[in-house]
Amino acid sequence: MAKLGQKFNKYSKEFRLSIVEECLKENEKVRTIAIKFGINRNTIESWIRSYKFGKLNTKSGRQPGNEEDLLEFWKNKCELMEKVSCFCNEKIRKKIEVIKKWRKKYKINLLLEALKVKR
Missing domain, CATH: 1.10.10 (Arc Repressor Mutant, subunit A)
Structure with a gap:
């Protein structure tokens, strides 16, 4: 620490x-x-x-560097969110929709914190 x-x-x-x-x-x-x-x-x-993993010199270390990889990254993330949403109640589905809508404009951690969702 x-x-x-x-x-x-x-x-x-x-x-x-x-x-x-x-x-x-x-x-x-x-x-x-x-x-x-x-x-x-x-x-x-x-x-x-x-x-x-091809992420040594990317900004956050979590997202891929080039545009094609970045597009694939977000596509996979959306697919996962859609799969998860079918198992959730309505309240959680609404939070997922908010995250989908604003994820490109705001950092995911900020959205999760604002919606009081654990990672």
């Missing part, structure tokens, strides 16, 4: 990519590279996981 007043390092996209590529191409142990660059091993491992 972060300590009060703790500063977090921000690494450039190019730097993160070079570290991941070094781990994967050189077949080096993550621990060795972490020590070499003074970066926490868990941070590098999370970069590698993100890289393998």
Whole structure:
């Protein structure tokens, strides 16, 4: 857990990519590279996981980067919401409709909080 007043390092996209590529191409142990660059091993491992899913250098790390992937991401999200809505009562269905309507304009976390819906 972060300590009060703790500063977090921000690494450039190019730097993160070079570290991941070094781990994967050189077949080096993550621990060795972490020590070499003074970066926490868990941070590098999370970069590698993100890289393998194609999300290393996206804004939130959750959404795909290019337009086609982004369209597919939202299409899948809508399909899931429609499948879930058939199992819900009317009150929850209305909340789902609100989320569908406003999800592109507002962050999903903000909508869920406003509608008092748990993730």
